[in-house]
Amino acid sequence: MTLLELRDVDTFYGQIHILQSISINVSEGELVCLLGGNASGKSTTLKTILGIVEPRNGSVHFAGEDVTRRPTSDRVSLGMAIVPENRRVFAPMSVLENLEMGAYLRSGDVSEDIERVYELFPRLHERRKQKAGTLSGGEQQMLAMGRALMSRPRLLLMDEPSMGLAPILVERNFELIKQVNDSGVSILMVEQNANMALSIADRGYVLATGRIALADEADALLANDELKRAYLGR
Ligand SMILES: Nc1ncnc2c1ncn2[C@@H]1O[C@H](COP(=O)(O)OP(=O)(O)OP(=O)(O)O)[C@@H](O)[C@H]1O
Ligand SMILES: [Mg+2]
Numbered sequence: 001m002t003l004l005e006l007r008d009v010d011t012f013y014g015q016i017h018i019l020q021s022i023s024i025n026v027s028e029g030e031l032v033c034l035l036g037g038n039a040s041g042k043s044t045t046l047k048t049i050l051g052i053v054e055p056r057n058g059s060v061h062f063a064g065e066d067v068t069r070r071p072t073s074d075r076v077s078l079g080m081a082i083v084p085e086n087r088r089v090f091a092p093m094s095v096l097e098n099l100e101m102g103a104y105l106r107s108g109d110v111s112e113d114i115e116r117v118y119e120l121f122p123r124l125h126e127r128r129k130q131k132a133g134t135l136s137g138g139e140q141q142m143l144a145m146g147r148a149l150m151s152r153p154r155l156l157l158m159d160e161p162s163m164g165l166a167p168i169l170v171e172r173n174f175e176l177i178k179q180v181n182d183s184g185v186s187i188l189m190v191e192q193n194a195n196m197a198l199s200i201a202d203r204g205y206v207l208a209t210g211r212i213a214l215a216d217e218a219d220a221l222l223a224n225d226e227l228k229r230a231y232l233g234r
Helices: 042-050 072-078 095-101 111-120 122-126 137-149 167-182 194-200 218-222 226-232
Strands: 002-013 016-027 031-036 057-062 080-083 155-159 186-191 203-208 211-217
Touching (some): 016 031, 016 211, 042 080, 072 080, 080 137, 194 203, 203 218
Parallel strands (some): 031 203, 080 155, 155 186
Antiparallel strands (some): 002 016
16 A cells, blocks of 8 residues: 655745656555765655645645645654654753653653664663763664654654764664564655665665656666666765
């Protein structure tokens, strides 16, 4: 079943036409990556999905509803969650308080959800009383993911989860993302680390100056020699 669908989306900042007729879909259970060089429109795509910017044309459907003109809070209630660029945990707050913040839009007991996050990331349990700002980069990434999971999302949007992590942590981080996906959460992940992202993804899209240049199964994109040379600028 299709969980997210962007259909012919055009997004502008003022007069500047950024996203040009973008169509993307994510099915229930899938892990999809969105690749592309700097300024290609990756973060703008996530902002359009979340309703932080509104598209001028086209539509965004999520969980069976047309959410194109609906506020971000509605989309979160329907099951979207974001792990933002640079993680942005609440530095002066403890690990536990950060997790509690992730559930602020819903009512009811959160202790079960906290336990589930601790099961997924035992390191966060060890560090539960520590201030988030003093965690290592890899631990902050776990916390940002854990916090997003507290809202019980159906779709996790991730903006460059490997950015700023030491190379040794990048691989571990992708394993954790795969683990979250295996636990039943669909994921749309923006990445510049194409090889790593494609190694765990089901499918991928490549953005080039606001257009979808390529869309294919992850294996096919990995085998595509053109990909990095032509579109990823490395
Ligand atoms: N609020 C804004 N107002 C005007 N232009 C913007 C705004 N936000 C982004 N842009 C421009 O839109 C283009 C796409 O930006 P976006 O952040 O989506 O790229 P990106 O693919 O996420 O890049 P990066 O890999 O550097 O994070 C860029 O040229 C950027 O300067
Ligand atoms: Mg970006």
